[in-house]
Amino acid sequence: MFYELLYSLRDYFSPFNVFRYITFRTSLSAMTALIVTFIIAPYVIRWLKKISMTQQIRDDGPKTHYSKAGTPTMGGIIILISITFSMLMWGNFRNIYICVVMTSLLGFGAIGLWDDYLKVVKRNPKGLKAMYKFGLQLLLALVIGIFLYTNPKDPYNDVLSIPFFKKWLFDLGYFYIPFSVFVIVGSSNAVNLTDGIDGLAIGLVAIATIANVALVYISGHAQFAKYLQVLYLPGIGELTVFCGAMLGASLGFLWYNSYPAEVFMGDVGSLSLGGALGTLAVITKHEIVLAVVGGIFVVETISVVMQVMSFKLTGKRIFRMAPIHHHFELKGWPEPKVIVRFWIAGIILALFSLATLKLR
Incomplete structure (x- = not known):
């Protein structure tokens, strides 16, 4: 958008030619989102407090979380504004993939916003009914999946790539559509489940995004x-x-969401960021690599599934509480220790995911 105006002036001022380079605009994009976050976050946090958009704490949660009651939530609005503004400045909306990933980000963000609104404003602890919430996620992901499958510019629109093996490509045919829906919706909800303690989810999103910068740039070069x-x-x-x-907005938000958090991102943030990560994976054919990069998100989701299945089948719980980060809290780990150790694991997984490139 704005960069096109500057780039069009390159014949009159040759240094503007630098805007043609993706790496340069990526740096500007990250810095812009970071700065915008720092500028608007204090105002948004005060506004959320003023209108009583504050977090309700579960009665059956860790007792250490009771002090978090009254912390503003729905801070994911900050992230969405920062990313959108940055992309309007430096993104090329003539590129169809930019339009797709922005649709995913804002679409899942809208679903999360509706859910947060019902929880906070309408004082409905369950928020949006699971049938509607999940149904809207499936519908949005289905639209994205069908579009990518029918995209004539993509020579691998129905191919599944296997990491570590350069020639392992599986043609999924029409099955690629439900597979892409599973990846996008699964990623969105996995980030949502991980967002339970200060800074954990947004820190892991930042780590996964750094890995995606390398994966996306290489696949497009x-x-x-x-x-x-x-x-x-x-x-x-x-x-x-x-x-x-996304990296700039995540790091900026982490400044306010780190322990002890001044604001929570709510479903509007977690669903949108998870949906964007899933959509990136589908577009770049790194769906399996996403499970490695976001390994902590996968573990958090599996812990919930195992807990529910175990309780329904045997009446016993595997973990003291799910998702698994609460299990470690109830074991006596201080919240900052859980966060940092999960971040370290996330960094290791991100590095391992990048290793899959060279080991092919």
Whole structure:
């Protein structure tokens, strides 16, 4: 958008030619989102307090969380504003993949906003009914999946790529549509489940986004993709700019969400960021790598599934509380220790995911 105006002036001022480079705009995108977050966050936090958009704490949760009652929630609005503004400045909306990932981000954000509104304003602890919430997520992901499947510019629109093996490509045919829906919706809800203690989810999102910057840029660069034996997908390099915006917004929000949190992002933040990560994975054909990069999100989700199944089948619980980060809290780990150790695990998994590129 704005960068196109500056780039169009390159014939009159040659330094403006630098705006053609994705790496340069990615840096600007990250810095812009970070600065916008720092500027608007204090005002949004005060506004959320003023209108009583504050967190309700579960009675059956860790007792250490009772002190969090009254903390503003729905702070994910800050993240969405920062990313959107940054992309309007430095993103190329003529690129169809930018439009798709922004649709995912804002679409899942709208679902989360509705859910948060019912929980906080209407004082409905369950928020949006599961049938409607999950149904809307499926519908949005289905639209995205069908569009990507029918995209004539994508030579691998129904292919599943297996990490570590350069020639392991599986043609899923029409089954790729429900598979993409599973990845996007699963990623969205996995981040949502992880968002239970200060800074944990947003820190892991930032780590996963850094890994995605490398994955997206390489997949969209013909020479790098050929050298590393990954699928070259023309046009997706522009998504690096989006990753930069998401990283900047995540780091900026972490400043206010770190322990002890001044604001929670709520479903409007967690669902949107998770949906965006899932959509990035589907577009770049790194769906399996996403499960590695976001390994902590996967573990958190599995812990909930195991807990529910165990209780229904045997009447006994496997963990003291699910998701699993609460289990460690109830074991006596201080909240900051749980957060940092999960972050460390997330960094290790992100590095391992990048190793899959070279090991092909």
